Amino acid sequence: MDHKYINNMLAEMDKDLASKGLSRRDAMKLAGISGASLLMGGATSAEASTEEVVASSDAKGKIVIVGGGLAGISTAARLTLNLKNHDITIIEPEAKSVSYQPGQTLVAAGIWDADDISYNRDDFVPDGVKVIEDKVIDFQPNKNEVTTAKGQVVSYDYLIVATGLQLDFERIKGLEYAGRAYSSGDNTKLLNALGESGICSLYTAEGATKTWELMQKSIEQAKSGKKTKFVFTHPSTPIKCGGAPKKIIYLANSRLKDAGARENAEIVFYPNGGAMFGVPEYHDAILGQFKRENFKWHYRHNLIEVEPENKIAVFDAKWQEKGEWDPVLKEFEVIAKHEKKRVPYDFLHITPPQLAPREVRESDLGSAKGWVPVNKETLQHVKYDNIYAIGDIAQVPMGKTGGSVRKQYKVLVDNLIAQMEGKPLPSKYAGYTVCPLITSIGTVMLAEFDWTVKPTPSFPLDPTVERWVFWLMKVYALKPMTMYGMLSGRA
Amino acid sequence: MQVKFKFVAYDESFDKFEQDDNEYLLELDDEQIETYNLYKDVDLHLYNWFQESEFFLDWIKEEVYPDSIGKKIAIAEINDIIYLRFFFFKVTSGDVHYEYFKKLFNLYHESDWQDREEFGEDILELLKPKRQELIIEIKEDVVEDDESELNKNTLEVSE
Numbered sequence: 001m002d003h004k005y006i007n008n009m010l011a012e013m014d015k016d017l018a019s020k021g022l023s024r025r026d027a028m029k030l031a032g033i034s035g036a037s038l039l040m041g042g043a044t045s046a047e048a049s050t051e052e053v054v055a056s057s058d059a060k061g062k063i064v065i066v067g068g069g070l071a072g073i074s075t076a077a078r079l080t081l082n083l084k085n086h087d088i089t090i091i092e093p094e095a096k097s098v099s100y101q102p103g104q105t106l107v108a109a110g111i112w113d114a115d116d117i118s119y120n121r122d123d124f125v126p127d128g129v130k131v132i133e134d135k136v137i138d139f140q141p142n143k144n145e146v147t148t149a150k151g152q153v154v155s156y157d158y159l160i161v162a163t164g165l166q167l168d169f170e171r172i173k174g175l176e177y178a179g180r181a182y183s184s185g186d187n188t189k190l191l192n193a194l195g196e197s198g199i200c201s202l203y204t205a206e207g208a209t210k211t212w213e214l215m216q217k218s219i220e221q222a223k224s225g226k227k228t229k230f231v232f233t234h235p236s237t238p239i240k241c242g243g244a245p246k247k248i249i250y251l252a253n254s255r256l257k258d259a260g261a262r263e264n265a266e267i268v269f270y271p272n273g274g275a276m277f278g279v280p281e282y283h284d285a286i287l288g289q290f291k292r293e294n295f296k297w298h299y300r301h302n303l304i305e306v307e308p309e310n311k312i313a314v315f316d317a318k319w320q321e322k323g324e325w326d327p328v329l330k331e332f333e334v335i336a337k338h339e340k341k342r343v344p345y346d347f348l349h350i351t352p353p354q355l356a357p358r359e360v361r362e363s364d365l366g367s368a369k370g371w372v373p374v375n376k377e378t379l380q381h382v383k384y385d386n387i388y389a390i391g392d393i394a395q396v397p398m399g400k401t402g403g404s405v406r407k408q409y410k411v412l413v414d415n416l417i418a419q420m421e422g423k424p425l426p427s428k429y430a431g432y433t434v435c436p437l438i439t440s441i442g443t444v445m446l447a448e449f450d451w452t453v454k455p456t457p458s459f460p461l462d463p464t465v466e467r468w469v470f471w472l473m474k475v476y477a478l479k480p481m482t483m484y485g486m487l488s489g490r491a
Numbered sequence: 492m493q494v495k496f497k498f499v500a501y502d503e504s505f506d507k508f509e510q511d512d513n514e515y516l517l518e519l520d521d522e523q524i525e526t527y528n529l530y531k532d533v534d535l536h537l538y539n540w541f542q543e544s545e546f547f548l549d550w551i552k553e554e555v556y557p558d559s560i561g562k563k564i565a566i567a568e569i570n571d572i573i574y575l576r577f578f579f580f581k582v583t584s585g586d587v588h589y590e591y592f593k594k595l596f597n598l599y600h601e602s603d604w605q606d607r608e609e610f611g612e613d614i615l616e617l618l619k620p621k622r623q624e625l626i627i628e629i630k631e632d633v634v635e636d637d638e639s640e641l642n643k644n645t646l647e648v649s650e
Binding site: 238320326328331332336397 | 510575576579580581583584585586587588599600606607608
């Protein structure tokens with residue numbers, strides 16, 4: 001744990017608290033949580049503190065981890081803590097593969113800088129873990145080998161797939177030149193394709209910075225008295241951080257209000273889905289917030305095309321109509337209908353469609369939909385016993401958040417070590433995920449849930465209420481917990 | 492206790508099911524009633540129990556479809572439990588069937604709006620093997636066959 005960083009973070013938090021006339025102790029009392037859990041980012045307060053782990057397993061085997069992002073490196077770190085004689089290799093082409101992606105919404109709203117979320121991979125690679133700076137382009141699970149772009153064949157006894165996912169901008173007509181991007185790394189090509197025509201996306205670190213620049217321009221336009229239309233999208237594919245498409249709406253709204261420009265702004269959300277959130281309690285809460293803040297929304301709209309020169313977004317709008325009577329099932333058929341809808345915009349925030357990287361999707365590892373099919377509880381591949389997947393690439397319901405990875409990597413390490421020792425897999429992932437849904441600059445609704453699709457709050461507080469103390473946690477505590485707790489394999 | 496059954500006939504050449512509109516009543520004994528009550532809350536458990544029970548298969552052969560060895564059927568209804576969705580589900584079927592199969596097949600889409608075309612095709616794909624599991628082929632009594640084979644062999648030895 002970096003104590004200097006933590007002290008700086010605490011000093012910043014104290015300043016923020018003092019401006020509200022509160023001490024840190026008062027804030028903790030207000031939250032009803034312990035000091036340790038607030039300090040450490042108590043998304044799960046019972047486990048908030050870092051663990052002291054003593055290497056206890058003599059198990060041997062060559063472990064290869066494909067992907068050196070948050071999931072891959074956290075898993076490597078925890079394995080090194082548990083295995084006395086470890087043989088671990090990470091294959092990752094990007095030097096800046098480690099980023100604090102939950103902070104991209106804060107960068108996009110000018111609260112943080114891009115430097116606050118981007119890190120060098122090698123600063124987090126655990127001692128004794130080898131890194132191959134290359135990209136895996138072929139998986140051969142029947143031979144226990146992977147092949148890299150430079151032609152290196154790497155064999156393994158156990159494989160962990162942690163490649164993350166790709167942002168499929170090229171699927172949107174008009175943005176074909178943007179290609180497919182990862183959240184980290186050089187995304188100049190994507191930014192060039194998005195251009196200067198009012199289109200942005202916070203789903204890359206550079207894109208988050210660009211979003212803030214564009215947001216300021218659009219707010220200035222609204223402030224000048226010109227009616228300004230802010231359009232936000234949510235695609236038809238699974239996405240990482242399902243809350244982000246809404247967080248950026250709330251933050252733009254907050255910035256518009258701060259600038260005294262809200263009355264000239266129209267804020268409209270076009271989600272592909274038919275609800276604001278998969279968990280009914282949070283859906284209801286968000287809907288209430290949308291009404292309160294005078295946002296508009298149109299369900300079942302999927303962005304399929306942009307015309308940057310005309311500032312038009314084209315959506316595939318879907319609805320259903322009653323069909324013919326089915327005499328066997330004794331009901332009317334349901335006929336799906338759709339049509340293109342053209343929507344003018346001044347500011348268009350795109351949450352891009354997302355998909356598994358080609359090399360995974362087209363390999364024997366991937367499922368029909370591209371994601372790596374794993375037992376959703378053990379994270380072990382459904383076909384290859386010596387392969388596991390974690391994070392965005394794993395075909396696990398609702399699992400594409402850093403909060404999910406924080407639960408998954410411990411389960412994966414427990415199970416892998418047990419397998420190496422010839423024991424049954426002991427650990428199960430229960431689907432926990434957390435989405436600190438920023439509802440304004442200064443408030444967060446901490447949406448925690450699992451596969452029961454019910455709120456699973458870690459704190460003795462109404463989970464559907466927006467709270468300032470969770471804002472403090474989001475802005476000050478979760479990052480150090482991730483960067484210095486998770487990435488060292490201890491939190 | 493009497494249990495009301497309805498059946499569908501399976502046409503293998505067209506891979507299609509056809510409804511038999513008749514109702515058939517099966518009388519259960521006390522032990523069978525006890526088992527029935529145990530399984531009745533889980534539709535597929537109830538189906539599997541009947542499908543694997545000798546008394547049920549004998550009843551079909553003797554009373555429901557006599558002289559129809561080789562015929563393939565499936566249960567469409569057991570009292571008020573209806574299995575028709577297994578055999579007649581379509582992409583245009585209603586939400587209630589989608590919800591049922593999503594749960595049964597552990598289907599999960601991150602998108603909260605049901606993409607009927609994609610989801611419906613997934614369900615139909617998963618239904619193919621499931622339907623095969625549910626089909627009941629009316630066969631000759633295997634035990635009798637074995638016995639007659641045994642008798643034949645014995646006779647041969649005697650000769």
